[in-house]
Amino acid sequence: MNIDKCVNLDDLRVMAKKRVPKLVYDFIEGGVDDEEGLQRNEDAFQRRSLVPRYMVDVSTLDQSVELFGRTWSSPYGIAPTGGIGNYRRGGDMMLARAARDANIPFIMSGAANASMEEMAREAPEHGWYQMYTANDRAISEDMIRRAADLGIPALVVTVDVPVHSNRERNRRNGFGRPLRLTLGTKLDTLRHPAWLRDYMKQGFAMLENWKPYAPEGASSLEVGEFMAGQVPANLTWADIERFRALWPRTFILKGVMRTDDALRAAEAGVDGLMVSNHGARQLDRAPSPLDVLPALDAAVGDRMALMLDGGVRRGADILIALASGAKFVFLGRPTLYGAVAGGAAGAVKAVDILRDEIDKVMAQIGCPSLDRLGPDFLHRDQEDAGRNIRL
Numbered sequence: 001m002n003i004d005k006c007v008n009l010d011d012l013r014v015m016a017k018k019r020v021p022k023l024v025y026d027f028i029e030g031g032v033d034d035e036e037g038l039q040r041n042e043d044a045f046q047r048r049s050l051v052p053r054y055m056v057d058v059s060t061l062d063q064s065v066e067l068f069g070r071t072w073s074s075p076y077g078i079a080p081t082g083g084i085g086n087y088r089r090g091g092d093m094m095l096a097r098a099a100r101d102a103n104i105p106f107i108m109s110g111a112a113n114a115s116m117e118e119m120a121r122e123a124p125e126h127g128w129y130q131m132y133t134a135n136d137r138a139i140s141e142d143m144i145r146r147a148a149d150l151g152i153p154a155l156v157v158t159v160d161v162p163v164h165s166n167r168e169r170n171r172r173n174g175f176g177r178p179l180r181l182t183l184g185t186k187l188d189t190l191r192h193p194a195w196l197r198d199y200m201k202q203g204f205a206m207l208e209n210w211k212p213y214a215p216e217g218a219s220s221l222e223v224g225e226f227m228a229g230q231v232p233a234n235l236t237w238a239d240i241e242r243f244r245a246l247w248p249r250t251f252i253l254k255g256v257m258r259t260d261d262a263l264r265a266a267e268a269g270v271d272g273l274m275v276s277n278h279g280a281r282q283l284d285r286a287p288s289p290l291d292v293l294p295a296l297d298a299a300v301g302d303r304m305a306l307m308l309d310g311g312v313r314r315g316a317d318i319l320i321a322l323a324s325g326a327k328f329v330f331l332g333r334p335t336l337y338g339a340v341a342g343g344a345a346g347a348v349k350a351v352d353i354l355r356d357e358i359d360k361v362m363a364q365i366g367c368p369s370l371d372r373l374g375p376d377f378l379h380r381d382q383e384d385a386g387r388n389i390r391l
Contacts, residue, residue, distance in 0.1 A: 003342035003349055008357075009313055009334040012350055015341035016087075021189045021196075023173035023181070024087055028336060030169035030281070037280030037288075041311030044288035048320050049379040053366035062369040063358050067305060067328050068154065068250045068271065070125075073103035074355050075370055076318050079276075079309050079332035080130040080156070080254075082111025084339065085205030089198050090114075091339040091347075096123040098335075098347035102355070107156055107330065111227070115208035116143075120150040128154040130254065132161065133239060134230040139213045140239075144246045155247045156274065157240065160255025161232045165282045237264065244269050254309070257292050259299040272305035272327075279310055279332055290321060297325030315357025322370065323377050 006012050017025050031038040065075040078099050084091035092114035099106035100123040108119050110132040119127040129147045134140045147155060174180035189196050206220040207227055214226040244251050254274035256262055262273055275293050277286040289310040297306055308326040312318060318329045331354070338350030367373050 003346050006349060009337060009350060009353055012337040012341045012346060016337040019192060019195060019340060020087055021192050023175045023185055026169040026173055027175055028087065028333065030167055031284060032165045032167050032281055033284035035284065037277060037284045037286055041280050041288045042313060044290040045311055045317045045320055050316065050320065050365050050377050051379055052364055056366035056368065058363040058366060058368050060368060061359050061362050063362060065328065065370050072105065074358065075322055076329045076331060076354060077105035078107060078335045079330035080107040080109035081332045081336045082109040083113065084336065085113030087340045088343060089202065093118060093122055094339045094344045094347045095335060096127055097344065098351050099123065100126045102351045110158065111207060113205035113208060116147055116150060116152065120152055124151060125153065127152060128156055130156040130158055132158055132231045133233045133235045135233045136230060139230065141246060143209065144243060148248055154250035154252055156252045156254050157243055158254045159235055160278050160282050163232055167281065237268065241268055257286065259295055262296050262300045266300050266303045270304060272307060274307045274309050274330065276309040290324060293325050301325055315354050316361045318358060319361055319373065323373055323375055
């Protein structure tokens, strides 16, 4: 399929699946344990519906939104996804440039293959940095200083990775450190020549942001091993307070799902929370972010910006999240599909698909601008479905 013929995000997913070997696709797509959380994230949106208001002038639509003192052209951004360079060479910066050109934020993963320095050059106002805390706190503190010195607008600290999770697809495929590939897996890579050509030319992509801390001259595999020895770390509130003190600009926690944690974050001076269960890649029995969002909004929505990440597959999902209390929405896999499927053009395509879908749904429900969007657009029974979750 030609990238121009993709009409929705799932078309991009199908195209991406065809380009990469099964072990790579499974790494992108997989969850943990029984992978019930993956479906739960998407089902949360399916349980909710939008009630249209007609006889409204929707000849002019405005989907811009203000977040952290900046006006963005759309209410969504690109969430951090690690290891992109192993799926599509240069993929990190393809997504960063697509976000820059669309005036939406891009969050570089703490396991990115491009460097924060490159992102700061290419997307100085649109690129945020997501950090995994290292066991050696001196490494984390130096990453914070590097990002601060580069003028990166926001730091996103991921808090929901206390241990390595049980990603059974990866274990079956031998996708880990070190790689333990079966004969079938090796044969499968031969059926994906474009991906194999890139891999044969360059091998595993370097984790550029971790390279300065690994032993001098370390290979990309050795730097990966070094990071694996540093992450996950035993993160505590004392660390959050220290990082907050070091970071001079917008400070965000990613992975908070409880009201008591949200309240403590507000007390610690956190500017925003990304309500997320790590794309259902850490705790399979965790609730969906959308289901816990209303309770968090009631607790701290007037004190900090709440953003949602997880299960979003359509422009309508973004509007449902906003109507449920989110100030902004982030997507990981859907935009990654675009970059993997079609490179730079695919990244742009994913962003354009979402923007077009949002416009169409806004017009259909009689909401010409997002400042008019509220819970009254949600079907009441569906809206209340997630309020019974006790946090």
